[in-house]
Amino acid sequence: xxxxxxxxxxxxxxxxxxxxxxxxxxxxxxxxxxxxxxxxxxxxxxxxxxxxxxxxxxxxxxxxxxxxxxxxxxxxxxxxxxxxxxxxxxxxxxxxxxxxxxxxxxxxxxxxxxxxxxxxxx
Numbered sequence: 149x150x151x152x153x154x155x156x157x158x159x160x161x162x163x164x165x166x167x168x169x170x171x172x173x174x175x176x177x178x179x180x181x182x183x184x185x186x187x188x189x190x191x192x193x194x195x196x197x198x199x200x201x202x203x204x205x206x207x208x209x210x211x212x213x214x215x216x217x218x219x220x221x222x223x224x225x226x227x228x229x230x231x232x233x234x235x236x237x238x239x240x241x242x243x244x245x246x247x248x249x250x251x252x253x254x255x256x257x258x259x260x261x262x263x264x265x266x267x268x269x270x
Contacts, residue, residue: 209237
């Protein structure tokens with residue numbers, strides 16, 4: 149093969165390799181969240197590891213309506229951790245402006261702390 153043929157072959161290889169998806173983070177849109185959260189009542193609630201006693205669970209106050217791990221602006225009922233349909237509850241004796249509970253299983257609940265209005269700048 150002459151020099152011109154080799155040059156064409158190299159150009160074709162470079163062109164083809166540039167068209168593929170290398171799986172790099174540049175081709176993905178998943179977010180690097182600071183923490184796992186739920187948006188409820190226009191507030192952002194940071195999901196904690198603290199369990200809530202099922203006897204302390206009050207009324208159901210909402211549910212997750214949208215899950216995503218992609219960056220964007222979301223509204224009430226969004227979570228970057230739990231799937232659609234996950235139920236949110238009031239904790240008896242605790243204001244929802246402090247904490248809410250997230251139902252994980254039949255009798256398993258985890259606490260989420262109110263970190264203020266979603267999208268508000270500190």
